[in-house]
Amino acid sequence: MTARLFAxxxxxxxxxxxxxxxxxxRRAAAGDDLRWSDTAxxxxxxxxxxxxxxxxxxxxxxxxxxxxxxxEHAELRLAGPVIFPDPAAARVLATGVAGGGVVLPRLAERxxxxxxxxxxxxxxGRFRPHxxxxxxxxxxxxxxxxxxxxxYDGPPWLLTEVAVIASHLGEGPRGTPRHEVVAxxxxxx
Numbered sequence: 519m520t521a522r523l524f525a526x527x528x529x530x531x532x533x534x535x536x537x538x539x540x541x542x543x544r545r546a547a548a549g550d551d552l553r554w555s556d557t558a559x560x561x562x563x564x565x566x567x568x569x570x571x572x573x574x575x576x577x578x579x580x581x582x583x584x585x586x587x588x589x590e591h592a593e594l595r596l597a598g599p600v601i602f603p604d605p606a607a608a609r610v611l612a613t614g615v616a617g618g619g620v621v622l623p624r625l626a627e628r629x630x631x632x633x634x635x636x637x638x639x640x641x642x643g644r645f646r647p648h649x650x651x652x653x654x655x656x657x658x659x660x661x662x663x664x665x666x667x668x669x670y671d672g673p674p675w676l677l678t679e680v681a682v683i684a685s686h687l688g689e690g691p692r693g694t695p696r697h698e699v700v701a702x703x704x705x706x707x
Contacts, residue, residue: 522685523570525629526561530675534560537596537672552652559697560649562615565629566641578636579682579701585628589705592618595674599667600648607657612648613667622647679704
């Protein structure tokens with residue numbers, strides 16, 4: 519068997535609730551073009567692996583835990599817009615992650631390296647830390663959303679762990695993926 523797996527930073531509940539409160543009055547006015555993400559599954563993906571053999575999962579978790587040795591705790595916050603691929607023809611609307619200096623890029627590099635050393639293919643391009651807010655049904659100009667999200671600056675939180683999550687396609691509400699935490703790795707700091 520194979521699993522869809524990703525390593526991620528999970529923003530704490532208070533940070534997600536703050537973002538949710540900011541977005542709530544704006545969601546209703548957004549119309550049907552946006553498919554909003556479930557805030558209960560909000561995360562910052564460090565490494566995504568589309569097909570991981572079950573026998574390699576424990577090895578990946580162990581290698582990732584070893585790779586996190588020496589990583590410092592960091593203060594992070596959700597802030598600003600991140601748009602994929604660009605604001606004129608957006609498919610994904612997200613908020614960025616501010617703070618932490620080089621900690622998040624270093625975590626992403628180590629999460630990806632742990633996969634490669636474990637014989638697991640890693641998907642994705644350049645690391646851009648973000649929390650996905652919504653997906654668009656067709657490429658759309660989201661300049662107004664960019665301006666709105668430029669005003670957002672969430673509360674800080676301390677990064678103390680990385681989660682390894684299995685994503686089960688179509689098993690969540692309305693056919694969305696269901697996420698299952700496979701491991702939580704504490705960053706010693």
